[in-house]
Every structure is written in C-alpha cells, then in structure tokens.
Amino acid sequence: RIWYNNVPHPKLVEYKKDQNWVRKSGNYFVFPGGGTQFKAGVTRYIRFIEQIMPQIKWGTHARTVLDVGCGVASFGGYLLDRNVITMSIAPKDEHEAQIQFALERGIPAFLAVIGTQKLPFPDNSFDVIHCARCRVHWYADGGKPLLELNRVLRPGGYYIWSATPVYRRGKRDEDDWNAMVTLTKSICWRTVVKSKDINRIGVVIYQKPTSNSCYTERKNNEPPLCSGSNGHSPWYTPLDSCLLLPALSKSGAGNSWPISWPERLNIRSSTSSENSSTWFSQENFDSDTKNWNGLISEVYSSEFAVNWSSIRNVMDMNAGFGGFAASLIDRPLWVMNVVPFDQPDTLPIIFNRGLIGVYHDWCESFNTYPRTYDLLHMSYLLQSLANRCDIIEIAAEIDRILRPGRWFVLQDNIGMIRKMDRxxxxLHYKTAIMRRQFLVARKSFWRPDSTGS
Structure with a gap:
C-alpha cells in the first residue's frame, strides 16, 4: 500500500474497479494483486505460467524480465519474491500515473513506449518478456514492434503473451491472432505452449531460437535480415525493419545462456560490447567488484550518514560493470543501473549478471516521475557532463528525481565535489564532504516561496 497523498490520482480506481488493480482505503491506495489478465490474482497467474512451462524456473533460469504495458506493475512486484528482477515499462497515458504508482510501491519501473525509436536496452538482454493486454499491435508497421522485442530478448528467451487474441473468437481477435502467428513464424519464434487458466484466460509462450539456422533456411526473406552486425547504440535510434541475427561464437553456437542465479551475479560473461567494440577483461571486472565490495562495507555503510533501512530503490547514474549494485544485492532494495550513452558500453555485462539498467544522457531528463528514488549515486561522471551541460541543470534533475529526506552520493575529485556542494x-540540502572524494547530500523538505526568493 502507499499513501494516497503521494500519488493523488483516484481515476484508475474507478476505471479498473472490476479488475482489482487498486483500491482506495482511507489515506492509502491498496494493491490487491489483481489485473486485467489475472483476475484470480497475480500470484496464481505466476504459478500457472510455471506449471504450463516448468523450464522457465523463476529466479534461477529466468532472472531478468521486461514487462511491457505493465499497468501498476503487480506482475513484476510479485516476482521479486521469486528472485526475479523485472523492468516494468508503460507510457504515460489515459490510465494516469501507473508508473508513478509502481515506483511508489517500490517496484522497478520506467516510462517507455514502443513507437518509433528503440528501447534504451542492449541487444539480447532479457531472459523473459511479458505482455498482458498491453495494447500494442505487434504486427503493425511491418512488425517493427515485435522486431524490437526480438532485439532485446536473449536467444533462447521466452515471450509470454496473455491477451484476448489468444483465447477469444471474435473476428478482430482472430485477425490479430492470425497476424501474430504469421509474424512469429517469420522471425523463427517457436510456440512452446498455449493454454488457458481456470478462468479461461489464455496464455501463449514463444521461444527465440539460439542459432541462425532457421533464419537462413526461410523460404521468404521477410522480414529481411539486418546487414552486418548491429554495431550502434539504441540511444535515439529508429526501430529496425530487419531481423537481427544472434551473435555467434567461434563454434557457431548462439549466445550462451547465463549460468543460474545467483551465481551469474559474480561471473563476467564472455561477451564484448557490440556498440563500442571494446573487450572488458576479467581483471577489470574482478578489480571493479573488489573495489565496490570494499567501499560499501567499509565506507558507505559505516561512515556515511545514510539510513540504509529507509532505502528501497537506488539509481546508479554511472554504473560501469554494475559493481555498486552487486555489492548491495543482499539488501532489501533494487538498483537502476544507468550507463551514459557516451561511456564504454558495459550494459550488456550488467544484464548478463542478472541486473537491470538503461542507457541515458544526463544532459536530458530521465524517464521517471518526480520524487521517485531514495538514493542517487554518481561516480566520476560529473566532469565529462559539465563539458556538455550546466552543472545546475544536472543538479536540478537530481533534485527532481530524489525524494525529500533522501540522499545523493557523489564520488569525484575535490574540485567537482565543491562545485556540486555549492x-x-x-537548494537547502544538508551536505558533508568525506575523505576529499565523497559528497553525501540529503534533500530537505524545503521549497521556494511563491515570490521565488
């Protein structure tokens, strides 16, 4: 449950009252775990998926999930108990503030839409993609929306589609289903299972191939194969109209599935960055891991005036290998790992470790609502940002995202720390400079008066 006054939008309660998404109870919003496609509750729905497809193995084999059109993100929220981390995405639409609801509940969520540009995720990232009545016409515009899901889905990964075309027999639903059958076959997705639950709600689960044989054996080259390797960042890039082949190893096999969670957290997968063509050595990875484990245990936890028990979500604004997030993995919080678009492309490694994140440019606004994160963390990024945009603009964006009473931690040289400190x-933050390389700042509840003084 969450405080009503933090997200005072009762419209969804009325609009979705028959689907048990959210109820208003006194000073709170309460989330019973219902939804359009899981009328018996999301817990039963999650168990149903595992029953009809045991190989999904929530929390061991399947660790990272993308939930498209997530509503108030109950699917991803309830998967947290299964050691699954879900990136829940939805647009800001007429249902009003669903992502804000999700973040207020403490569930990973992000404002995004599959429209004209690629999602800010690497190729072959997610173990599972889920869509329950997400209102996306996957076959539209030559199938570009589904081709985008195919791009970010890991070879061997699963697409779970729970929508009316799967189980209803009206003309529109049948037309949608037939179009989906044609499109999924054309991109070589295999139908693993199609079933209905006790409420006659249908689910179909597809699997992306792990090798290129099906693609090369197609009678019709439609959609066409992308020429050459992808080789460019998805940041501000139009959707593909071609089919991206999985990267092949020297043996000719596709991308290998990561080892089971939680072991994969501390293993550097043998991968290179497609975007920067940079190989990251095991030595770099091990050094980063050791550095963050030491800093968290010896400095962040013991020396900083940060109440870690009050922190639910964290944003690492320059995540590198994800070592900061990995060192916090035993705490009851989650980390949004952000890899700046002009920094070395380590985001594929972060996903391979079983963590989540996005690309971003910190000279622009981040796709989240105001006051949605408990702690923002930035390590040695401010100088390169200050060369492109004003430090005041960066501070204003940090202030927008951060909840009152919560913390911003900056690791940098003393010159940049003093500039940000001023x-x-x-803005009436309470600040402290530690060891001449850390700034710990706590946001107050101050707000400027109406005169702007």
Missing part, C-alpha cells in the same frame, strides 16, 4: 546547499 549548488545543492543553495
């Missing part, structure tokens, strides 16, 4: 103190 700006944050002007």
């Amino acid at each position: 700006v944050l103190r002007s």
Whole structure:
C-alpha cells in the first residue's frame, strides 16, 4: 500500500474497479494483486505460467524480465519474491500515473513506449518478456514492434503473451491472432505452449531460437535480415525493419545462456560490447567488484550518514560493470543501473549478471516521475557532463528525481565535489564532504516561496 497523498490520482480506481488493480482505503491506495489478465490474482497467474512451462524456473533460469504495458506493475512486484528482477515499462497515458504508482510501491519501473525509436536496452538482454493486454499491435508497421522485442530478448528467451487474441473468437481477435502467428513464424519464434487458466484466460509462450539456422533456411526473406552486425547504440535510434541475427561464437553456437542465479551475479560473461567494440577483461571486472565490495562495507555503510533501512530503490547514474549494485544485492532494495550513452558500453555485462539498467544522457531528463528514488549515486561522471551541460541543470534533475529526506552520493575529485556542494546547499540540502572524494547530500523538505526568493 502507499499513501494516497503521494500519488493523488483516484481515476484508475474507478476505471479498473472490476479488475482489482487498486483500491482506495482511507489515506492509502491498496494493491490487491489483481489485473486485467489475472483476475484470480497475480500470484496464481505466476504459478500457472510455471506449471504450463516448468523450464522457465523463476529466479534461477529466468532472472531478468521486461514487462511491457505493465499497468501498476503487480506482475513484476510479485516476482521479486521469486528472485526475479523485472523492468516494468508503460507510457504515460489515459490510465494516469501507473508508473508513478509502481515506483511508489517500490517496484522497478520506467516510462517507455514502443513507437518509433528503440528501447534504451542492449541487444539480447532479457531472459523473459511479458505482455498482458498491453495494447500494442505487434504486427503493425511491418512488425517493427515485435522486431524490437526480438532485439532485446536473449536467444533462447521466452515471450509470454496473455491477451484476448489468444483465447477469444471474435473476428478482430482472430485477425490479430492470425497476424501474430504469421509474424512469429517469420522471425523463427517457436510456440512452446498455449493454454488457458481456470478462468479461461489464455496464455501463449514463444521461444527465440539460439542459432541462425532457421533464419537462413526461410523460404521468404521477410522480414529481411539486418546487414552486418548491429554495431550502434539504441540511444535515439529508429526501430529496425530487419531481423537481427544472434551473435555467434567461434563454434557457431548462439549466445550462451547465463549460468543460474545467483551465481551469474559474480561471473563476467564472455561477451564484448557490440556498440563500442571494446573487450572488458576479467581483471577489470574482478578489480571493479573488489573495489565496490570494499567501499560499501567499509565506507558507505559505516561512515556515511545514510539510513540504509529507509532505502528501497537506488539509481546508479554511472554504473560501469554494475559493481555498486552487486555489492548491495543482499539488501532489501533494487538498483537502476544507468550507463551514459557516451561511456564504454558495459550494459550488456550488467544484464548478463542478472541486473537491470538503461542507457541515458544526463544532459536530458530521465524517464521517471518526480520524487521517485531514495538514493542517487554518481561516480566520476560529473566532469565529462559539465563539458556538455550546466552543472545546475544536472543538479536540478537530481533534485527532481530524489525524494525529500533522501540522499545523493557523489564520488569525484575535490574540485567537482565543491562545485556540486555549492549548488545543492543553495537548494537547502544538508551536505558533508568525506575523505576529499565523497559528497553525501540529503534533500530537505524545503521549497521556494511563491515570490521565488
């Protein structure tokens, strides 16, 4: 449950009252775990998926999930108990503030839409993609929306589609189903299972191939295969109209599935960055892991005036290999790992470790609502940002995202720390400089008066 006054949008309660998404109870919104496609509750729905497809193995084999058109993100929220981390995405639409609801509940969520540009995720990232009545016409525009899901789905990964075309027999639903059958076959997705639950709600689960044989043996080259390797960042890139082949190893096999969770967290997968053509050595990875484990246990936890028990979500604004997030894995919180678009492309490694994240440019706004994160963390990024945009703009975006009473931690050289310190103190943050390389700043409940003084 969450405080009503934090997200005062009762419209969804009325609009979805028959589907048990959310109820208003006194000063709170309460989330019973219902939804359009899981009328018996999301817990039963999650168990049903595992029953009809045991090989999904929530929390061991399947660790990272993308939930498209997530609503209030109950699917991803309830999967947290299964050691599954879900990136829940939805647009800001007429249902009003669903992502804000999700973040207020403490569930990973992100404002996004599959429209004209690629999602800010690497190729072959997610173990599972889920869509329950997400209102996306996957076959539209030559199938570009589904081709985008195919791009971000790991070879061997699963697409779970729970929507009316799967189980209803009206003309529109049958037309949608037939179009989906044609499209999924054309991109070599295999139908693993199609079933109905006790409420006659249908689910179909597809699997992406792990080798290129099906693609090369197609009678019709439609959609066409992409020429050459992808080789470019998805940041501000139009959707593909071609089919991206899985990267092959020297043996000719497709991308290998990561080892089971939680072991995969501390293993550097043998992968290179497609976007920067940079190989990251095991030595770099091990050094980063050791560095963050030491800093968290010896400095962040013991020396900083941060109440870790009050922190539910964290954003690492320059995540590198994800070592900061990995060192916090035993705490009851989750981390949004952000890899700046102009930094070395380590985001594929972060996903291979079983963590989640996005590409971003910190000279622009981040796709989240105001006051949605408990702790923002930035390590040695400010100098390169200050060369492209004003430090005041960066501070304003940090202030927008951060909840009142919560913390921003900056690791940098003393010159950049002092510049940021002056700006944050002007916004009435309580600040402390530690060891001449850390700034710990706590946001207050201050707000400027109506005169702007």
